[in-house]
Amino acid sequence: MLRGLWKLTWIEIKVFMREPLGAFGTIGFPVLVFLVVGRAVGRSLPAPSLATSGFLRVNLPVLASLLIAVSSVLSLVTIISIYREGGILKRLRATPLRPQTILTAQVIVKLILTASTLFLMVLAGKRYYPVNVQAPLFGFTIALLISTVSILSIGFLIASIVPTARFAQPIGAAILYPMIAFSGIFMPLSAMPPILHAVAQGLPMTYAVSLLEGIWRGDAWSAHMGDVAALAFVFFACTTLSAKVFRWE
């Protein structure tokens, strides 16, 4: 079943890098912004005190990671719509390639891009921010992987439903970005009005944020099994649903 997967993945990466804004837009640009802001703000920051550093130390890295994850999910949604509209998906399906292989290759490409962007950000962060990166990077990477795969499955569901490539990106953005806003990253869930609180608890992004922040802070995994379960549920629900409604052309 994996026949062709690595070759397809590798070609997809190369093809993506050849796009005018491909490499720079997804990897270079976020890192560049990070560096510029870092240079401008980094040095003028006071030594982190407990009061000021809460957002910088925990929320900011989590927010940055989530934004990068969401932007690769959006690019996945767009690429699938473009491939569908151009008949590329159909052409690939008329070979012994399994449908799962075609889609898995896309997901791997996005995961690799997300990972490399984050890796560069961490490197840049170490250079310019006085914040001590003492977070458990390995655990955080796993947590981010779980979150990203879960968000990717939402993206897949969107890609399965959106009618044309032109709508894919805006619709995806309109669904995913508000989820971040209500996820509790800007405001603790407990401080939200009851209605918002209820909404937040229905959004998968909330569990991603809770998991990511917790792991970054150094919580034990056992404290976040609920989050992992919620994200896994989202993944299975969205994947099952996409498998039913996905259109190849």
Place this chain on the structure above:
Amino acid sequence: MSTSRAAVPVIQVSGIRKTYGSTVAVDEVSFEVDDGEIFGLIGPNGAGKTTTMECIEGLRKPDRGTISVLGLDPFRQVYKLQERIGVQLQQAQLQKRIKVWEAVDLWASLYKKKSIDGERLLEQLGLVDKRNAWFMNLSGGQKQRLFIALALINDPEVVFLDELTTGLDPQARRAIWELVRGIRERGKTVFLTTHLMEEAERLCDRVAIIERGRIIDIDTPQRLVDRHCPERVVALITDDPAAEASFRAIPRVESVDRSDSQFSIRGRGEDLVTEVIHCLSENRIRVTDFRMIVPNLEDVFLKLTGHSIRD
């Protein structure tokens, strides 16, 4: 143009029907394709050609009816089938920035059996100097040649070509026809669709005419013409005042149309020309132009459906 026929047909389609919502795309379609022939499904756009072909390729499931390709059920045994067939889809695209050699290399890696030499294939299809070009920068003809290469990479037993030359200029079209004949020379069966009657006439050993989802007739192009359009027309120009009466006296002639000095003499059978020539020499009629208008598939289609295929 008869080819050697094997006992078991390569493709057997019987009574398939496919609907999309309330539209019936294909209805009660049945035919067989023999080993080693170029078989064409011809008809106007929207007649059901692509739907029929995609059912045979296993990309769509017919609502009713059965299909067998190389003894396999295309829908249930699609992966087995795909190992043994080559497919070119109508209006397919590849990734804009994939290179020609990368596409060939990827396709070659997808099949279980050892694929044929991709580089040689590119050479045969005249794509060697384009091997590093991006797909988006290829011309229409080059893209189609690449798709042919991809359809041939697994050394398939049956090759499916859907509207292969649509959108190509006449020169590129002729080059592609040569390639398709080359595929048959290698002993493969070719199943193609086209809405170009000239293409069907020049390329196909047998054709099935499809209209509004139904097959109207199947045979060699020549026999279809003989059966449905046995009429021949001789067009000539003469100033001889007695000519018209002489033409009307020819036994096989059914009608003579005249406008000034131009005559159209209609009749049946291949002897018409001989008889007209005989009449000309016997009556010493001096002609300044003499042409035969032979009916073709285009006329067959018009006759069978009451409208031109271009409408």
